[in-house]
Amino acid sequence: MSNFQGFEQLITENTVLALKELFDIDITPSQVTLNEPPKDFDGECTLVIFPFVRFTKKSPEETGQLIGHFLKEKIPFIRETTAVKGFLNIAFSDEYWMQFLTQEALSPDFGKPQPKAEKILIEYSSPNTNKPLHLGHVRNIVLGNALEGLLKEAGYNVSTCCLVNDRGIHICKSMLAWQLSGLNETPESSGLKGDKLVGKYYVEFDKIYNTQAKQCLENWQKGDFTGQNAATKDKYLLLAAKLNTTKDEEESKKLESAIKDLAKENTPIMAQAREMLLKWEAGDEATLSLWKTMNQWVYDGFAVTYKEMGVHFDKFYYESDTYLLGKDTIQKGLKEEIFYKKEDNSVWIDLTAEGLDEKLVLRGDGTSVYITQDIGTANLKYSEFKMDKSIYVVGNEQDYHFKVLKLILQKLKEPHAEGLLHFSYGMVDLPSGKMKSREGTVVDADDLMQEMILAAKSQTEELGKVEGLSEEDAWNLYKIVGLGALKFFLLRVDPRKRILFNPEESIDLHGYTATFVQYAYARIQSILKRAETVEISGSLSKTTLESLEKEVLQLLYKYSQNLEIAATELNPARIIDYAYEIAKLYNKLYAHHSIFAADTAADTQFRIQLSKACGQLIKRCFNMLGLEAPDRM
RNA sequence: GGUCGCGUAGCUCAGGGGAUAGAGCAACUGCCUUCUAAGCAGUCGGUCGCACGUUCGAUUCGUGCCGCGAUCACCA
Structure with missing residues (x-):
């Protein structure tokens, strides 16, 4: 030791x-x-x-x-x-830093913290099964996966899970559109990835829905309310009257969209979708069978995407299994007077003392809302994992929801309440603004990854770096570089902040990028390979360090500290930045001091060892975050 | 309107009670007969949104204001 x-x-x-x-x-x-x-x-x-x-x-x-x-x-x-x-x-003194290199930095255990007893469960990805994964999910997944690796590296006992939203009106929309098309398309017959196929029908539903809503609106404007109930008619007339009198531009916009929504809600196809949801809930066999089939297509599709991204979940939870959970807890809370009932039988909690609102926790008809199942699922997770900390990787648009969830669990005195942690990350914006599925500005996860890999390919070929690589090795390299660039781009900023995804910039392989770091790593590997073939005399006997050499050692020294900070802050960007710093400084050293043509054998020997230590750390940083470092590029 | 977050170089972002505020991109200059130029070296670029307060010291902490965003659903 x-x-x-x-x-x-x-x-x-x-x-x-x-x-x-x-x-x-x-x-x-x-x-x-x-x-x-x-x-x-x-x-x-x-x-x-x-x-x-x-x-x-x-x-x-x-x-x-x-x-x-x-x-x-x-x-x-x-x-x-x-x-x-x-x-x-x-x-x-230099002697101090030589000791650091020989006794610490070169050791395979360097910077490995003591295992910690704390058990952490991370939930991430959490997709809906009605459409494919997009850039927003990609940030979620890359972050979740990086967090997992970071906390494991920091010595925690980490498990992961994924809560799949596999039921509800969204899914019925896809199912219904598929049914209405009458084409009986399958992933096999269409050649489409399962999630893409189901997503296609979700879009299809939206089209019909919009056409019908437009028609509906036209009818209403003409005073034709055939097939609509009185409440809808009254609501429309009220909104239309308000719209006529208001002069405020913002107000009229709001009213217009409210009218549109009202029309949408009252289209025939929406009624059909709702009917389908009721059938699903009633356990109708045909509906369940279609649901199972289409969901399986989606899972098969997701599995491909997850595999490409290199992520794995220890456990999948499905909302179809969990959506009824939590109701008993609500009853318990009612008895303890944490919740209260309104005249219509709906159950509420008053959080005004905490600066929040009154929140509904159970509908008047006894059915669940979002938070009901989340309470239930939180309890379920705890009974299975007994974790000390439960991290939810969910966008910051749900800050309020998680505040409420934690508060409720605390009031219920659930043992896992204190450990609940919403890892709230910022939304991904495009230069064109927000991603909107209706406007077709959604960046598809698979397409994005493919684009990145192809960009890496063309760059690599252009630079003539493929010489001597087998087809397989070359593709492997493109993947490492392309996906590395994507992940790095998403991880390099503070997770809490919203991110501007500029496709051109993310595809750039220069500067503050994964490629830069990977290149330094590949250089090091090339050095180490050559070192094997060269007779090197003498041991690590260098006594005077060049200032750059010392700087490198000082930087490597900071590893443990950075890991610790990154883990407590839950900030993978810290590690990204650190890996980049090592690469940058190493490149500088590389350019200024020759290794194999050094003044003395001691210099050569020392610089090889220093290179090795840098390579080890770069690789470790990258691997923990789900990025790879290639041996040559 | 209430709550929360953000505002640092032309752009994308780090940083953070301490000395002269840092990177990358973009623009412009150099450097491949020597270990991978996906690199290195350099130039240009700043009222750290504004004001007041706390103190030896504020870009950092506090308050107010301005601007941007999210959220405040018997949606998930």
């Missing part, structure tokens, strides 16, 4: 000691502030002296000098300390 000690710890401990011995002042380690030194100082760390000055009753400079002197005495590895204003810059 290595007895290497981190410099922060060395400085912190000894600073506490210094204040005690020099000034007889008691401080805690947490009162010691360490900063990055300024760029023009060749050292690792800056101790901020200002906070101590009021105790020491000496000038910042003098205090710094005294502490600096003390530290240098106590820590043999310190080469130099310089007090500037209220800052004490500290530089460690």
Whole structure:
């Protein structure tokens, strides 16, 4: 085992000691502030002296000098300390960094934290089965998968699940349109991927729906309300009257869309879809059978996409199994007077004290709403996984919902309530604005991945990098590069922030991209390969480091710290950025210092080992986030 | 209107009570007879939305304002 000690710890401990011995002042380690030194100082760390000055009753400079002197005495590895204003810059010796390389960075266990007892369940992807996955899901999946890897790397016990919304009016729409078409299309007969086929009929439904709604509206405008009930008629007349009198532009827009929605709700095809949902709920055999068949098409399609993305779920939950859950919990909550009943028998919770609203938790007819099943599913998950933390990877449009869910579970005193965590990520926008399925601006997940792979292919070919690669290896490389670019693009920003997806920029393989990092990795592998064939004399005997070499070691040193931060912040972008930093610095080193034509054998040997350490870390960072690093490119 | 989030270089984004605020893209310059130029080196580019407050020190924290977005469904 290595007895290497981190410099922060060395400085912190000894600073506490210094204040005690020099000034007889008691401080805690947490009162010691360490900063990055300024760029023009060749050292690792800056101790901020200002906070101590009021105790020491000496000038910042003098205090710094005294502490600096003390530290240098106590820590043999310190080469130099310089007090500037209220800052004490500290530089460690090359020997210290050589020790770091040999004892730490090169070890396969470097930066591997102790396994943690905490068990974490991550739910992500969570698709509907009425249409294919799109860019929004891709961000969700890439994030969920990266989070999984990140937390595992940080030592947690992580499981994953996917909650599939496989029932409801959406699915009935696809089913109905399929039925109405009378074509009996299957994935086999149409040659379409299952989810694409079902999605096609969802769009088909929407078309009919819109045509009928238009017709309906025209009839209403003519005063023809045949087939409509009185309530609808009254509602329409009221809205139309309001529209006629309002002068506010925004108001009239709202009214117009309300009228449109009303018409849509009252189309014959919508009535049919609702009827189908009722049949499904009643367990009608023909309906169930069609539902099963079409859902299976979708699952087969999703499986292909998940596989391409390299993700796996430990458990699938289906809403058809869970949508009735939670009702008993509502009853329990009623008894405990956490919920209350209104005259129409509907059940509510009052969250106004918490700054929220009154929320419905069960309809008057006893049927569930969204939150009812979520309560039930949360309980189910806990009974199966007994997790300490339950992470939901769900878009920030549902912030409110998850606030409510957590609050309710807390009020119900569910043991898993405190551990519920909504990993709220930002929406994906296109340069053209929001993705809207109706306007055909949805970016399909499979198409997107294919495009990225093809972009990688043409780039690679253009650069003449395929020479000597088998067809299979070449395609494998395109995939690594193309999907890497996509994932990197989605992971490089703070997950909480909304993201602007510019297709051209995401396909770019220069600069702050996965390709850049992968290229550095491939270079390293090429170096290591050559190193095997070259006779290298001498051991790791280098004693004086070039400043770039030291910088690289200092950067590698930060791995554990970055991993820790990334894991607590649940921020894969931290790791992305770190991997990029390593690649960038390595490329610089590579350009400035020759490895095999170095001045001395010790230099060569050292740089090979340094390269190796960089490669190991790059690969580890990438792999934990679901990206790959190719051996050559 | 209430709640929440965001506002940093022309664009996309990092950062964060501490010294001269960083990357990438775009634009412009150099560098392949030497380990992969998918690279390296450089130039240009900033009132950190505005105002006030907290303090040794604010771009960072607080309050207010302005702008953008999300949400406030007996949808999921």
